[in-house]
Amino acid sequence: MPPTPGVNQPGATDPGAIRNFCIIAHIDHGKSTLADRMLQLTEVVDPRQMRAQYLDRMDIERERGITIKSQAVRMPWTVREGERTGETVVLNMIDTPGHVDFTYEVSRSLAACEGAVLLVDAAQGIEAQTLANLYLAMENDLTIIPVLNKIDLPAAQPEKYAEELANLVGCLPEEVLKVSGKTGVGVPHLLDEIVRRLPAPIGDSGASARAMIFDSVYDIYRGVVTYVRVVDGRIEARDRIRMMSTGAVHELLELGVISPEPVKSGALGVGEVGYLITGVKDVRQSRVGDTVTINARPAKESLGGYKDPKPMVYSGLYPIDGSDYPALREALDKLKLNDAALVYEPESSAALGFGFRVGFLGLLHLEIIQQRLEREFGLDLIATAPNVVYRVLMEDGNEVVVTNPSEYPTGKVAEVFEPVARVTVLAPNDYVGAIMELCQGRRGTLQGMDYLSADRVELRYVLPLGEIIFDFFDQLKSRTKGYASLDYEPSGEQSAELVKVDILLQGETVDAFSAIVHKDKAYTYGTTIAAKLRELIPRQQFEVPIQAAIGSRIIARETIRAIRKDVLAKCYGGDITRKRKLLEKQKEGKKRMKMVGRVEVPQEAFIAALSTSDSGDSGGGKSGRK
Structure with a gap:
C-alpha cells in the first residue's frame, strides 16, 4: 500500500513534524476502540478492510477482547485547529496492553515515545492499572495528556472523574479532554492536542546512527522483523547494521514503516518508528532493548536499554502423549521468538515423564501461552500447579x-x-x-x-x-x-516459615503433587489434595493409603478401600472357624499383593488434581486484575 499522497516520505520527515505517543490505560477502558477511530480519521486503513480492534491480530486477543502484543502505527494527520492549522504531521501511535501480566510490553513501548495519552473510562474512573501505567510513564519523563473516554455512556460522570484525573496528573479539570472512542466525538480535537502538547523528538541527524529495538516478532517467511525507534542519525536500505550488545553484523534486506500494514521506505531518520528485516532466523540476535548502529560508522555509546522481564511464576508443562515432547520443544522455541518474557528449561517427573519448567509473568500469561500451544501447535498438555521462586x-x-x-x-x-x-x-x-x-x-x-x-x-x-x-x-x-x-x-x-508438603501414595512420593506452602497452611493443603485424590484414583485390589507429609512427619491421611471378593458367599451355616480361615487367607493374599502392587494414577487424576481452574486465578479476559 503506497503512503498517502502529499505526506512526507519516511526518512525525509523533519523531526519537528513527528509526534511519538502511546495510549496507556486500565484494561477495558477503550484503548483499542480509540485506536480504531484514529486509524479511520487519518484514513490509513481502507474502509472496506476496517474491522473492530484492528490492531489486535491474534485470535486470542480478539476472543478475550484484550491486547497482548503492542502494535506501532504511522498515521499522517492534517491539523484542523490552532497555530499549525493545515500542516501535515506524522503521528506514530503505539497501542499497549492493559493487563498487569503484560506490563513489560508497556515499558518497552514507553521507551520509544515522547508522550502518553492516559485514557480513563468516564463511567468507572481511575483503576489500579491506570496508576501503575501513569507512574511508568512519569519515570520515563513522558508528557501526559489526560483523556476521559466513553462519555457517550448513560452512566458516565465526566465532571467527577475529570477532577479526579486533574488531581492525579496535576492539571486543571478543564484541561482533561473528553472523547468517545465508539462514536468518534472529540477524537479530531484529541489528535490536534497531541500535536500541540507533545514535544517533537530530539536527536542529532548528523551523528552516527543509533536506534533502539523496542519489539521483535517472527515471520515464518522473512525471519525476524525488528521494530526500532531511531534516536540519532539515519538508517538507509542496504546498510550493514551492527547490534551493539552482541556485535553481530547483518545486511539490511528491507526497512520501512507500519501504516498499519508494512510500507517499504528508503531510509528512517531521527524520531521515526519503523521496522528492519535482516533475514536472520534467530530472534536472540535482535534482543529487545539493544541498540542498532551502522557498521561503517558505528556509534560509541549504546542507548540505555531497560531491564529484562523476570519470571514471577513457574509451572511444569508436560505433553499428555510422551511422543509429543519434541513438538512441545519446537513450539516453545517458536513462541519465544514472539514473547521476550518466556523462559523455559527441560525437566522430567517420575509421574508425568518429560516436559519443561516454564517461567511466566503471571497466571494470565501462563493461560495465554498454554492456549496458544494447544491451538496453534495442536498439543495436549498438563500444567502443574504454579509456584514462585524460593x-x-x-x-x-x-x-x-x-x-x-x-x-x-x-x-x-x-x-x-x-x-x-x-x-x-x-x-x-x-x-x-x-x-x-x-x-x-x-x-x-x-x-x-x-x-x-x-x-x-x-x-x-x-x-x-x-x-x-x-x-x-x-x-x-x-x-x-x-x-x-x-x-x-x-x-x-x-x-x-515455609515447608515442603509431599504427597505419598502407598509410601512413595508423587513429585507432581509436592508443594511449598506456609507452615500454617500445610495441613489444609495436605488434607485437600489427599481428599481430592481419594475421589480420583480408582480402587485397587489392595488398600492404598494416601498421605501428606512434611519431611518424615505425616500430617494427613486418606485411605482408598480395597475391592474385595465375597469369599463367604458359598459358606453358609457350619463352624465359624471355617469362615475365619477363609478371611485370613484373603487377608494374606491382599498383604502380598500390596507388597508387589503398584498404584497407577490415571492422567485424568493428574489433570483434575493439578488444574489451576478451581484454585487459581484464571486471569479472565476483561475481568480487571490489571
Whole structure:
C-alpha cells in the first residue's frame, strides 16, 4: 500500500513534524476502540478492510477482547485547529496492553515515545492499572495528556472523574479532554492536542546512527522483523547494521514503516518508528532493548536499554502423549521468538515423564501461552500447579534456588526467603473491611491508605507473591462485588516459615503433587489434595493409603478401600472357624499383593488434581486484575 499522497516520505520527515505517543490505560477502558477511530480519521486503513480492534491480530486477543502484543502505527494527520492549522504531521501511535501480566510490553513501548495519552473510562474512573501505567510513564519523563473516554455512556460522570484525573496528573479539570472512542466525538480535537502538547523528538541527524529495538516478532517467511525507534542519525536500505550488545553484523534486506500494514521506505531518520528485516532466523540476535548502529560508522555509546522481564511464576508443562515432547520443544522455541518474557528449561517427573519448567509473568500469561500451544501447535498438555521462586539457606551455608518443589533440599534448613510484591487495590470505601480481612489472611502488611475522592479508596499492601498468584484476585472480586481493581509489582523478598508438603501414595512420593506452602497452611493443603485424590484414583485390589507429609512427619491421611471378593458367599451355616480361615487367607493374599502392587494414577487424576481452574486465578479476559 503506497503512503498517502502529499505526506512526507519516511526518512525525509523533519523531526519537528513527528509526534511519538502511546495510549496507556486500565484494561477495558477503550484503548483499542480509540485506536480504531484514529486509524479511520487519518484514513490509513481502507474502509472496506476496517474491522473492530484492528490492531489486535491474534485470535486470542480478539476472543478475550484484550491486547497482548503492542502494535506501532504511522498515521499522517492534517491539523484542523490552532497555530499549525493545515500542516501535515506524522503521528506514530503505539497501542499497549492493559493487563498487569503484560506490563513489560508497556515499558518497552514507553521507551520509544515522547508522550502518553492516559485514557480513563468516564463511567468507572481511575483503576489500579491506570496508576501503575501513569507512574511508568512519569519515570520515563513522558508528557501526559489526560483523556476521559466513553462519555457517550448513560452512566458516565465526566465532571467527577475529570477532577479526579486533574488531581492525579496535576492539571486543571478543564484541561482533561473528553472523547468517545465508539462514536468518534472529540477524537479530531484529541489528535490536534497531541500535536500541540507533545514535544517533537530530539536527536542529532548528523551523528552516527543509533536506534533502539523496542519489539521483535517472527515471520515464518522473512525471519525476524525488528521494530526500532531511531534516536540519532539515519538508517538507509542496504546498510550493514551492527547490534551493539552482541556485535553481530547483518545486511539490511528491507526497512520501512507500519501504516498499519508494512510500507517499504528508503531510509528512517531521527524520531521515526519503523521496522528492519535482516533475514536472520534467530530472534536472540535482535534482543529487545539493544541498540542498532551502522557498521561503517558505528556509534560509541549504546542507548540505555531497560531491564529484562523476570519470571514471577513457574509451572511444569508436560505433553499428555510422551511422543509429543519434541513438538512441545519446537513450539516453545517458536513462541519465544514472539514473547521476550518466556523462559523455559527441560525437566522430567517420575509421574508425568518429560516436559519443561516454564517461567511466566503471571497466571494470565501462563493461560495465554498454554492456549496458544494447544491451538496453534495442536498439543495436549498438563500444567502443574504454579509456584514462585524460593531461596533456601542451609545450615551449612549453602544456598539453593528452588523453582520446582522437587528441588527443595532435604538437609537442615536455616532460612527460606520468598518473593514479595507491592500491591495496590482501588475500591469503593464500603469494601475496605473486606479487603483488609482478605489481605491479612494472606499474610499481608498494610503500607498505607489514601482516599482518592469521597467514595474511592486506595490501599497499599506488601504481600507474598505466592499468596497472590492463586485465587487472590478471584477472592478480591467476589468480596467487593467486582468493583475492586488490583495491581502489583515485585518488591524483593522476605524470610518466611515455609515447608515442603509431599504427597505419598502407598509410601512413595508423587513429585507432581509436592508443594511449598506456609507452615500454617500445610495441613489444609495436605488434607485437600489427599481428599481430592481419594475421589480420583480408582480402587485397587489392595488398600492404598494416601498421605501428606512434611519431611518424615505425616500430617494427613486418606485411605482408598480395597475391592474385595465375597469369599463367604458359598459358606453358609457350619463352624465359624471355617469362615475365619477363609478371611485370613484373603487377608494374606491382599498383604502380598500390596507388597508387589503398584498404584497407577490415571492422567485424568493428574489433570483434575493439578488444574489451576478451581484454585487459581484464571486471569479472565476483561475481568480487571490489571
